[in-house]
Structures are given as C-alpha cells and as structure tokens.
Ligand SMILES: Nc1ncnc2c1ncn2[C@@H]1O[C@H](COP(=O)(O)OP(=O)(O)OP(=O)(O)O)[C@@H](O)[C@H]1O
C-alpha cells in the first residue's frame with residue numbers, strides 16, 4: 001500500500017494532541033499515563049423488552065479500550081457481541097435499552113474541550129459537583145443499587161463521583177448529573193483548562209450523539225452494503241462524510257476522498273472515486289467502507305465481523321490494512337469475531353463472551369497459551385489444525401437466550417467440567433494466572449467456579465492446572481514462552 005501523506009500528517013497532529021492532553025491530565029491525576037483507556041465500559045446491561053420476555057443480551061460487561069490497541073470480543077452466535085458494539089455506538093434497536101447502572105465513558109480531552117464549547121448546556125463540572133456532594137453518601141440513595149464491588153472496589157471510600165454520575169446519572173438528576181459531558185479543571189467558560197473527564201455515551205442524544213457516532217467513534221459492519229448507498233458514487237459518499245465531520249467541501253473534499261481510497265489500498269483511486277459501490281469487488285467494497293469509517297478521523301473504530309463475508313486471502317489483506325491504519329492513526333479498535341484464528345491474528349487483549357457475559361479476559365498470549373474458562377478451552381479446541389491428529393472438537397449445543405437473571409453459570413449445561421454448584425452459584429470474575437510476559441500489564445481474569453478457592457479446594461482439588469496448554473500459542477504463530485514472570489494483577493470486582 002502507498003503511504004498517505006495526509007493520513008500521516010493527521011496522525012501526527014492527533015498524537016501531539018493526545019500527548020498534550022495526557023501530560024495535562026498527569027498533572028492532576030498521578031495515575032494517568034499514555035495508557036489511559038479512551039473507552040471504559042462498566043457494568044453494561046442492554047436488554048430487549050419483548051412481549052414474551054426480557055432478553056438480557058448484554059448482562060454486566062466490563063472492558064477498556066486504549067489508544068493504539070486492539071481489543072477482541074469473541075464468542076458464538078447470540079453471545080451479545082453485536083449488541084455490545086451497538087450499545088457503544090448508540091445504535092441499539094427497539095425494543096432494546098441500555099439499563100440504568102451501565103456506563104460507557106469516552107475519555108478524550110480534545111473532545112471534552114470542544115464539547116464544553118459547543119454543548120455548554122450539557123456540560124457538568126465534576127469539581128463543582130464534588131464540592132457539594134460526597135460520593136460515598138450516594139451509596140445510601142434508595143434508588144441506587146450499587147455496592148463498592150459494583151465499581152470494582154472493596155471499600156466505599158474508593159468510589160468516585162465519576163463512577164456514580166456515569167452509571168446513575170438519571171437517578172442523580174436532582175444533583176444535575178443527568179447530562180453527558182463531565183469535565184474537570186475547567187468548565188464551559190474556560191474549556192482550554194479542561195484536563196480530565198468523560199463523555200457518558202449511554203446518555204448522549206441528538207446532535208451530541210451524531211457528533212460522537214461517526215465523528216469520534218465509527219463502525220465497520222460485516223456487510224459493506226449496510227454502510228454504502230447504492231445510488232451514490234463512492235466519492236459522493238466520502239465527500240458527504242468529510243463535509244459533515246471535517247468541514248471539507250468542493251475540490252478539497254474530492255482530494256481527501258481520493259487520498260482516503262489510496263490509504264485503504266484501492267488502486268487507481270482517482271478513477272474509482274467516481275464509481276458506484278456495485279462496481280467494486282467484495283474486498284474493495286470493504287476497503288471503501290473502511291475509508292468511510294476513517295473519513296471523520298475517529299479515535300475509536302469498532303469492527304463487527306468485518307471480514308467474515310470475504311475469502312481467506314482478502315480477509316488477510318483487510319486485517320493487515322487495519323493494523324497498518326491503526327499504527328498510523330493510533331486508533332483504538334474493538335474487534336468482534338466468532339473466529340479464534342482472527343483473534344490470534346489481530347488482537348492485543350481478548351474478551352470471551354457467552355450469553356451476555358464476559359467469561360474470560362486476557363492478553364492474547366495468555367488466552368491462547370493458558371486458557372482458563374472451559375468455554376474458552378472449547379473454542380480453542382474447535383480451531384482447525386490446532387489439535388493435531390485429533391478430530392475437530394466443537395462444543396455441543398447452543399448459546400442459551402439469557403432471559404432471566406444469572407443465578408448460576410450460563411455455560412454449565414454445556415460444560416464438560418461442571419459440578420453441582422455450577423447450577424446454583426453465579427461465578428464472580430476472579431484473577432487467574434500470572435499473565436504471559438508479552439501481554440504487558442493485561443490482567444487475566446475469568447468467571448468460573450473452578451478458580452474460586454472455596455470450590456477448588458472443596459470439590460475439585462485437581463482441576464487447577466495453571467500451566468496446562470502453555471506453549472500451544474506456537475501453533476497460532478505466536479511465541480511459545482511459558483508464562484514465567486510474577487507480575488501482580490489487579491483484581492477486578494464482580495459487578496453484581
Ligand atoms: N432487535 C432485537 N430484538 C430482540 N432480541 C435481540 C435483538 N437484537 C439482538 N437480540 C438478542 O440479543 C442476543 C445477542 O445478540 P447479538 O446480535 O449481540 O449476538 P452476536 O454475539 O453478535 O451473534 P452473531 O455472531 O450471530 O452476530 C441474542 O439472544 C439476540 O436474540
């Protein structure tokens with residue numbers, strides 16, 4: 001692929017901004033660094049309220065996305081991957097709703113500064129709120145069902161105002177928290193001083209939602225025809241996005257459209273920009289969709305099975321393209337697939353989803369080298385070529401529809417390792433393993449009673465085999481080093 005001078009210039013400009021923003025936020029929050037998440041999902045619950053039942057499609061999900069990293073979400077059909085993505089985009093179809101108690105924060109200082117100016121009426125100063133309200137007292141509010149563990153803490157003193165206004169803004173309307181832009185160290189009259197805060201995506205509506213969606217976060221769908229209109233040329237569609245989000249028009253927009261097509265590796269871009277989507281092959285169409293998604297210069301790209309409809313060679317090319325674009329633009333990518341092979345290829349950290357819940361989270365090396373949850377182990381065994389000389393395993397049965405609160409392990413009915421309590425106890429998320437050295441600080445956690453001490457000791461003393469499977473990552477093209485370092489992990493609280 002040719003390099004794209006505009007894209008390079010943009011990405012330099014973006015990373016300079018990012019560095020400034022991060023340096024500034026370092027001044028106030030000592031914990032902040034270059035690796036601060038740009039998206040923080042906490043206790044996300046998205047349900048569909050049908051006549052017959054309530055489907056808890058996403059049921060208490062936590063994960064982060066950092067700039068420049070690819071976070072995978074993997075699981076079988078019906079596990080809640082697309083609903084998770086659509087929740088972040090604000091595109092949940094009726095009769096679906098994101099429930100109170102859920103929070104999706106977009107943490108990006110340049111966006112906060114711009115929104116505090118454009119959407120002053122929707123901007124709240126966290127400093128001012130904090131001066132009047134002690135966050136710990138909010139646990140006592142009758143309509144807030146949170147405990148410290150809801151936010152991942154042991155002690156209520158650790159909870160911050162951010163935690164509450166993110167998840168319970170509507171309930172906290174009486175303190176003015178039912179808004180969507182929360183800022184620190186500056187306000188609507190002094191946006192340049194803002195150094196911290198977040199946009200709460202679960203409460204964005206109207207114009208601000210349009211500015212987020214397709215402006216700061218964009219999405220690539222499996223079927224390119226969802227994103228391309230057959231009656232306009234590819235160039236017209238790109239130019240329209242550039243006009244809306246980058247304020248470009250006329251010749252400047254046309255030039256940028258050509259450069260975007262070049263950036264995604266479409267040959268003869270100057271001619272192709274005048275063609276219609278049906279004149280593009282499947283692979284070229286998906287490249288055009290990626291160009292559309294990049295036209296607004298987003299911080300985060302969500303890819304929902306972007307290569308599933310493509311043949312293997314084209315799929316590999318698109319995955320390479322995404323990696324290259326990510327590197328140039330410091331994009332945070334959320335990558336959704338049911339294909340463990342693709343996960344091994346593109347992701348840094350992986351969330352394994354089952355029936356609305358994340359059952360295991362790990363760096364990609366730990367996940368493949370030392371999978372903990374029996375569901376993850378089952379998914380790995382169903383990769384062709386991984387189990388040499390053995391018949392290809394598949395997990396029998398299907399993902400159940402999560403239509404009642406999880407008071408048990410939803411995987412238990414299909415789990416080869418299930419024991420009595422699995423039908424009676426909902427497993428908490430617990431830290432496991434030491435993490436593979438190449439996974440940097442990625443924590444390894446799982447929600448399975450096999451790893452909860454009291455059950456392990458009492459019923460299954462031999463089921464904990466931490467090094468089982470280490471080295472298998474070689475088969476997936478990774479390194480075979482066993483996990484040797486003794487990094488401590490940050491335990492994550494369960495959200496229930
Ligand atoms: N509009 C809707 N109305 C009712 N239920 C829905 C709706 N959309 C999704 N669901 C339910 O939500 C659950 C999760 O669906 P989702 O599309 O997120 O699965 P997925 O993991 O993306 O699966 P796939 O791999 O097939 O794309 C399923 O049980 C599905 O039936």
Ligand code: NI
Nearest residue numbers: 081082083304
């Ligand atoms: Ni899906």
